[in-house]
Every structure is written in C-alpha cells, then in structure tokens.
C-alpha cells in the first residue's frame with residue numbers, strides 16, 4: 461500500500477525480475493530498444509548531463525570482437541544473446557550541455573572544462589543511467605544480463621578507438637532461455653542498509 465506503482469509492475473521490474481544467463485532466439489528489435497531508451501532518458505542526471513551512450517552490437521563481426529574481450533565465463537552468454545548493448549560514458553558529454561541545460565549554459569565551462577573531474581562526473585552519472593537502462597529493459601518485458609567481466613581496455617580499443625567513450629557495462633538482452641536464472645541470493649534487510657539520523 462505504501463507503493464504507488466501497480467503490483468504487477470513491481471513484480472516485472474523487481475520481485476520477479478532476474479539477471480538472465482541464457483536467452484531464447486527471439487530477436488530484440490530496434491523499436492523495443494528505442495522504447496526502452498525513450499522511457500529511461502527521463503530519469504535524472506546531474507545538470508541533466510545525460511552522459512550514457514548505448515552501442516547495439518548486432519553484426520556477427522562486431523559480436524565476435526566483443527566476445528573476444530569478455531571473461532571466459534561470460535563468453536557463451538554474449539555469444540548466444542539475441543542482442544548485446546555496450547553501455548559507455550561519453551567523455552565529451554559537456555559539449556551537449558548548453559542544449560540539455562539551456563537555462564544555465566555557463567555550467568559547461570564552469571564545471572566541466574577539465575578532463576579529470578569531467579570523467580568522474582560523467583562516469584558517475586552514466587552509471588546511474590546504466591541502472592535505469594536495466595530497469596527499462598525489464599519494463600519492455602525482456603531480461604537483462606548486465607556484466608562487467610571483460611577487458612575494459614580491450615573493449616575501449618575495439619569499439620571506442622578515438623578515446624572519447626569508455627565502457628561501463630555490457631548488457632545481454634532478450635527473452636530468458638532455459639535455466640536462465642540462478643536462485644535468488646539474499647538481499648540486505650532494510651535494517652542492515654538504512655539508517656535514520
């Protein structure tokens with residue numbers, strides 16, 4: 461009763477949703493991913509900086525290049541998922557700030573003219589957006605398999621050779637296949653995780 465969200469939607473997004481390790485052959489369409497992006501783009505980032513970029517790995521050649529960078533145990537998952545997305549941070553996200561935060565165009569230079577703090581802020585906010593993206597995939601009735609088990613330098617070299625983006629997460633996407641889910645591991649209780657001061 462404390463939650464406004466419909467109980468079925470709560471289950472779809474959280475209680476019954478699992479990280480998927482296997483997938484069926486059912487394709488994931490461009491329209492589905494566009495619907496996911498067009499939903500989650502509204503979730504917040506600092507100064508509305510929106511630094512997440514999504515690279516959809518569809519061609520067999522690109523998939524092969526990605527699989528080669530994945531940790532051994534992750535390779536079968538990325539090989540067999542109908543779609544895999546590389547989530548990355550745009551290190552030059554500030555170039556779009558005057559458009560994204562039009563009422564305060566000075567923010568671009570005041571906060572983000574130096575590369576190191578810009579990368580820290582962009583990485584933090586794009587990581588938030590990566591979490592939103594996983595929930596968006598679930599909202600589309602699809603399962604997500606987020607992974608950080610890969611050679612990050614290798615992925616960056618293969619896919620972001622100009623150095624302007626850095627990988628944050630690789631997400632396998634599709635309908636869950638046979639034995640897709642591991643048993644649910646326990647979560648920290650409210651008492652363990654939440655403090656009131």
Ligand SMILES: Cc1cc2nc3c(=O)[nH]c(=O)nc-3n(C[C@H](O)[C@H](O)[C@H](O)COP(=O)(O)O)c2cc1C
Nearest residue numbers: 477478479534606607608609610629642643644645
């Ligand atoms: C950021 C992130 C990185 C992860 N990396 C991997 C990975 O490299 N390989 C893998 O098999 N699972 C990976 N996982 C899956 C987690 O182990 C899984 O989401 C977690 O145990 C919860 O499982 P559940 O959704 O079934 O409850 C990753 C998950 C997240 C969110």
